[in-house]
Amino acid sequence: MTSDFNVLLCFGGMGLFQALSMWLAFELREHAMSSGTYASPSCLHFDEHLNVITLNNEPMVTLRPGSLNHRFLSHMFMHANQSIPKHDLYLAANIPDSVYINKLIANTKLPKTIRDKAFVLESGGIRLNTTF
Known part of the structure; x- marks a missing residue:
């Protein structure tokens, strides 16, 4: 017992x-x-209707429709987390050949810490990481 x-x-x-x-x-x-x-992981998002890039649902940058930044970033977000050859990016987003890819990234007006994590330059191409 x-x-x-x-x-x-x-x-x-x-x-x-x-x-x-x-x-x-x-x-x-x-x-x-x-x-x-x-x-928690940071998440970048592009709202095509408002032309706003958000980080964790907080607005970071508002883009002017049709601008070089708008064309560049909208194409990058359409192909997020994929490696895009530089030549294809320049053709699809109608970017002049005289513009350097580093200058495109710097002109996004995103904070440098976010740019450094989000954009990855690869041999002959670029990739946008939306979560980091």
């Missing part, structure tokens, strides 16, 4: 320990998310 009681007491203690551990884990996660220390 006492051995049955000891087994029940042991299982009860283990269950209580697991419940408290789970509760503590969820509390710590909620605290980290509310204090801003929770690292």
